[in-house]
Amino acid sequence: GAVVSQHPSWVICKSGTSVKIECRSLDFQATTMFWYRQFPKQSLMLMATSNEGSKATYEQGVEKDKFLINHASLTLSTLTVTSAHPEDSSFYICSAAIRRGSMNTEAFFGQGTRLTVV
């Protein structure tokens, strides 16, 4: 299957600083990438949809000024957590969609990033 690389796999940062997480599709082009947040023992919660060359679409309740998403190329999307606070500590996962015709037909996931804000 296709490979999606997410970096870093874990990061610790001080409260008030910003952290950037990268998501790369290594062997295919992804016009659409998705960013999820996962709380312990829960399912994945969609934060935003990242479209190459256009603004991200954020889910209700997700602060777009705090979680900046950039999808500058067909193989790279980044999520920047700005002015991080301890409540932003979580596991963040990206996925890249395979599209055939008008539909997404498969999704491949990055390894995830465990963010700890101290």
Place this chain on the structure above:
Amino acid sequence: AQTVTQSQPEMSVQEAETVTLSCTYDTSENNYYLFWYKQPPSRQMILVIRQEAYKQQNATENRFSVNFQKAAKSFSLKISDSQLGDTAMYFCAFYGGSQGNLIFGKGTKLSVKP
């Protein structure tokens, strides 16, 4: 709205036995895709099996198979000859029509006991 329901928060099975995880979904779409993902303690999401709604034949991947009942909107996963490495969270997920993102169920925590 499209929803995915996994009604079994936790299940356990003895090694080498068979276990079935349940999943139901709700959609008005006719063409869609269904998935089972495994998330082991490493938290990497691993695709277990994929089913295209227009295919009547149930998908199989080695020890993993599905029972896809389109009319009932049911998509259960059967794991045969369970192995200790199958211990993980299992998520049922749905891609449909114009919906661009995967819709996930809440997950089932499967424990395989020696």
